[in-house]
Amino acid sequence: MSAVMSQFGATPQDHMVFSVVGSLFALRLNSVREVLRPMPVTRVPMANPCTAGLINVRGTVVPLVDPRPLWGAEITPDTDDTRILIVDVPRRGGEVIVAGIRVDLVRTVLPVLGVEVRPAPHMGLDWPTGIVSGVVGWGDEFVYLLDLAGLFTGHLGLSSEAGGG
Amino acid sequence: MINDPEAEAIFRQEADALTESLQSGLLTLKAAPEDAAVVAQVFRDLHTLKGTGAMFGFGRMAEFIHDFETAFEAVRDGRASVDDDLIRVSLRAHDIIIDMLAGDDPDPAVEAEVLAALHRVQDPTGAPAPMAATPAPEDAGEGLRVSFTLPEDLLDIGGNPAALIAELTALGEGDPALSVCFEDLPPLAEVDPARLYLRWQVTLTGDVSAQDVEDVFLFHSDRMDLRIEPLGTPKAAPATPTPNVVQKPAARGTQKTPQTRVEDHIRVPATRLDGIMDQVGEMVIAEARLSALAAATGDEALADVAETITRLTAGLRDQAMALRMTPLSTITGRFHRLAHDLAESTGKPFDLRIVGEETELDKSLIEKLAEPLMHILRNAVDHGLETPEGRAAAGKPARGLVVIEARHSGADILIGISDDGRGLNPDMIRERAIENGLISPTDQLSRDHLLSLILEPGFSTATQVTELSGRGIGTDVVNTMVRSMRGQVIIDTEEGQGTRFILRLPLTLAIVDGLLVQVGPERYVIPLAAVSAILDMPVGLDFGDSVAKVLPVRGELVSVLSLRRTFGIDAPPAEHPKMILVQSGEGHVGISVDRIIRVEQTVVKQLSPLHREVHAFGGASVQPDGQIALILDVAALGHMHGRRAIRPSVEVPA
Numbered sequence: 001m002s003a004v005m006s007q008f009g010a011t012p013q014d015h016m017v018f019s020v021v022g023s024l025f026a027l028r029l030n031s032v033r034e035v036l037r038p039m040p041v042t043r044v045p046m047a048n049p050c051t052a053g054l055i056n057v058r059g060t061v062v063p064l065v066d067p068r069p070l071w072g073a074e075i076t077p078d079t080d081d082t083r084i085l086i087v088d089v090p091r092r093g094g095e096v097i098v099a100g101i102r103v104d105l106v107r108t109v110l111p112v113l114g115v116e117v118r119p120a121p122h123m124g125l126d127w128p129t130g131i132v133s134g135v136v137g138w139g140d141e142f143v144y145l146l147d148l149a150g151l152f153t154g155h156l157g158l159s160s161e162a163g164g165g
Numbered sequence: 166m167i168n169d170p171e172a173e174a175i176f177r178q179e180a181d182a183l184t185e186s187l188q189s190g191l192l193t194l195k196a197a198p199e200d201a202a203v204v205a206q207v208f209r210d211l212h213t214l215k216g217t218g219a220m221f222g223f224g225r226m227a228e229f230i231h232d233f234e235t236a237f238e239a240v241r242d243g244r245a246s247v248d249d250d251l252i253r254v255s256l257r258a259h260d261i262i263i264d265m266l267a268g269d270d271p272d273p274a275v276e277a278e279v280l281a282a283l284h285r286v287q288d289p290t291g292a293p294a295p296m297a298a299t300p301a302p303e304d305a306g307e308g309l310r311v312s313f314t315l316p317e318d319l320l321d322i323g324g325n326p327a328a329l330i331a332e333l334t335a336l337g338e339g340d341p342a343l344s345v346c347f348e349d350l351p352p353l354a355e356v357d358p359a360r361l362y363l364r365w366q367v368t369l370t371g372d373v374s375a376q377d378v379e380d381v382f383l384f385h386s387d388r389m390d391l392r393i394e395p396l397g398t399p400k401a402a403p404a405t406p407t408p409n410v411v412q413k414p415a416a417r418g419t420q421k422t423p424q425t426r427v428e429d430h431i432r433v434p435a436t437r438l439d440g441i442m443d444q445v446g447e448m449v450i451a452e453a454r455l456s457a458l459a460a461a462t463g464d465e466a467l468a469d470v471a472e473t474i475t476r477l478t479a480g481l482r483d484q485a486m487a488l489r490m491t492p493l494s495t496i497t498g499r500f501h502r503l504a505h506d507l508a509e510s511t512g513k514p515f516d517l518r519i520v521g522e523e524t525e526l527d528k529s530l531i532e533k534l535a536e537p538l539m540h541i542l543r544n545a546v547d548h549g550l551e552t553p554e555g556r557a558a559a560g561k562p563a564r565g566l567v568v569i570e571a572r573h574s575g576a577d578i579l580i581g582i583s584d585d586g587r588g589l590n591p592d593m594i595r596e597r598a599i600e601n602g603l604i605s606p607t608d609q610l611s612r613d614h615l616l617s618l619i620l621e622p623g624f625s626t627a628t629q630v631t632e633l634s635g636r637g638i639g640t641d642v643v644n645t646m647v648r649s650m651r652g653q654v655i656i657d658t659e660e661g662q663g664t665r666f667i668l669r670l671p672l673t674l675a676i677v678d679g680l681l682v683q684v685g686p687e688r689y690v691i692p693l694a695a696v697s698a699i700l701d702m703p704v705g706l707d708f709g710d711s712v713a714k715v716l717p718v719r720g721e722l723v724s725v726l727s728l729r730r731t732f733g734i735d736a737p738p739a740e741h742p743k744m745i746l747v748q749s750g751e752g753h754v755g756i757s758v759d760r761i762i763r764v765e766q767t768v769v770k771q772l773s774p775l776h777r778e779v780h781a782f783g784g785a786s787v788q789p790d791g792q793i794a795l796i797l798d799v800a801a802l803g804h805m806h807g808r809r810a811i812r813p814s815v816e817v818p819a
Contacts, residue, residue, distance in 0.1 A: 045732035
């Protein structure tokens with residue numbers, strides 16, 4: 001909790017709110033490079049189903065993460081609302097990895113105050129542990145703050161060391 | 166303290182270079198303890214590290230280095246000498262610096278021990294400093310005439326001309342005659358106040374040897390013009406010349422030499438080079454399209470422009486490639502260090518000789534090469550070299566020899582690591598491979614194939630895992646890493662004579678000539694360098710549920726992979742599939758595809774670390790239509806399926 005507090009302080013931080021398999025998640029706006037509409041995806045054979053895609057973002061080859069299998073859900077075809085968030089995944093040593101995350105719907109941008117953030121429950125969630133750093137109430141809904149480093153190193157096989165692969 | 170990430174990144178790069186230089190200096194001193202130029206280098210490296218370290222908030226490290234530096238100051242000034250103990254403690258101190266740079270706190274006990282040892286160097290109890298006790302009085306005569314210019318950039322490296330001159334003049338008796346010559350002084354407007362332009366002439370009388378004079382300039386002698394003449398000989402110049410008199414065109418020439426030797430270097434983040442490489446790659450593709458267009462339209466003016474563009478692009482590509490080329494010497498310091506540690510820990514004295522350090526290869530490859538090379542070196546010493554007693558029994562010199570040799574061969578680089586140890590025993594390898602289930606007792610394998618088994622996962626030649634080879638990576642990982650660089654490991658051995666590992670690698674990973682193929686709706690690129698032949702698949706061949714089949718191809722039994730099955734591509738088989746015969750290890754592997762689209766030159770985009778575990782691909786290529794095609798790593802594919810395909814019973818279609 002105190003780690004989360006110190007990240008935010010007293011000034012609100014803008015977060016992008018989106019939904020994956022029916023739950024709302026948020027990422028700090030400054031870790032989202034852009035939001036793209038669905039585009040052709042090149043399949044990577046023999047890869048983890050969550051990371052089995054590549055997309056061409058203006059000449060750069062970017063891995064596409066579909067988190068649905070982590071939720072225990074099937075990968076579904078694109079809809080009109082499907083979006084790809086291009087995000088910076090931090091690694092130790094200041095290096096970042098650029099990756100795309102396929103989400104069901106982008107809802108809004110929400111200012112979040114550090115004091116509003118509560119620790120996420122450890123049990124009873126649809127997704128694996130270690131990928132959210134906290135939760136905030138939004139109207140009568142909950143928004144879970146996604147921890148990119150936790151998601152990528154804990155569940156998508158990225159080593160946390162820079163240059164480690 | 167400076168708090169700027171970009172500046173700190175530069176500091177870290179510099180610190181890496183300095184610590185590397187420091188380590189290699191220390192190891193050079195181990196072999197040549199008297200080499201004053203190296204002592205000076207070590208001192209300078211420490212000094213610079215201390216200064217910049219303090220600027221970037223490494224205060225504790227700066228304090229530590231200060232003591233380290235003081236020890237080498239004592240050596241430089243002749244108050245202490247270099248011996249094995251000093252080198253050992255200095256190498257440990259070097260490791261502590263590395264830890265501190267990495268932000269880790271060193272073990273206080275170790276730090277204290279190292280510091281204490283360094284203090285003993287500066288202040289040896291009782292014993293007189295050996296260097297000061299070795300004067301060379303043989304040249305003693307009535308006096309010397311010394312004429313010299315100092316290195317132009319002496320001030321930059323912290324030198325003090327006044328102190329040098331004072332030291333020099335103190336050698337003579339009475340008041341020395343000192344004159345200065347302005348011959349090389351440029352016009353005032355061009356004078357750089359931080360440069361030295363003057364030639365000095367000093368007449369020393371009394372009992373002075375040339376050696377004493379040379380000692381004064383010990384640290385600069387390779388970069389200055391120093392002439393020493395006995396006073397009795399005919400003068401090249403008047404003993405007490407008036408300014409402007411000393412007229413030496415040769416002196417001018419020698420003085421210019423250091424200037425021309427200093428190349429201008431710019432540090433550039435590697436990502437910018439990658440950016441240039443990407444752009445050049447795109448340009449190569451666009452140029453190919455332009456040429457095709459020019460050929461199709463038959464317009465002479467257009468063809469003319471296209472030809473010029475082709476030439477310019479080729480030049481640009483070569484230049485861009487050259488930017489990424491780095492000599493092997495940037496990593497060899499680590500090998501010397503490892504060799505030093507290995508010799509101590511195994512009790513097997515040996516020499517490490519590195520040939521062809523100046524050989525250049527792609528920067529991204531160099532970094533990846535360090536680990537496999539160090540592992541092979543470790544193995545060579547641990548398993549290859551015999552103990553001194555064993556060597557004596559075999560009639561070999563007591564000191565072993567390990568040679569690392571690098572050279573270019575066409576578009577490849579060859580790096581050999583050979584030892585003069587006991588060599589590999591093919592029969593023992595065979596036994597062991599059968600034991601581990603890698604081959605069956607009935608398998609007939611060629612000698613090369615047998616030797617290559619030691620690169621397989623789950624094979625270990627040493628019957629017990631030693632402390633050395635137990636840590637780090639296994640030989641199979643060496644193989645995997647080299648293959649991931651589109652390279653190959655070749656083993657050559659002579660029992661009782663030694664073993665040689667040869668790593669064959671492409672010079673660059675940035676651009677590749679590829680064969681674009683299609684399977685179902687998917688497209689892949691196969692590096693053309695690996696392709697031996699393109700054949701038709703036998704009519705009516707059905708892979709069924711298997712991923713590969715063994716077929717007779719040109720008198721050789723070849724395992725042929727179905728890319729459709731290997732990659733799980735869900736599409737009906739093509740009517741006339743093709744087989745692409747590729748070189749893999751010492752044999753061939755066939756790859757079955759639906760159709761061949763074209764040959765193209767393509768820029769290799771590295772896959773993200775997220776796909777580190779997917780070995781089948783060496784990168785990705787962006788096609789002119791924006792689609793991405795994955796580039797097959799043929800060696801890895803062959804490796805994944807080769808063995809599996811050989812084991813089942815051989816089916817030959819009629």
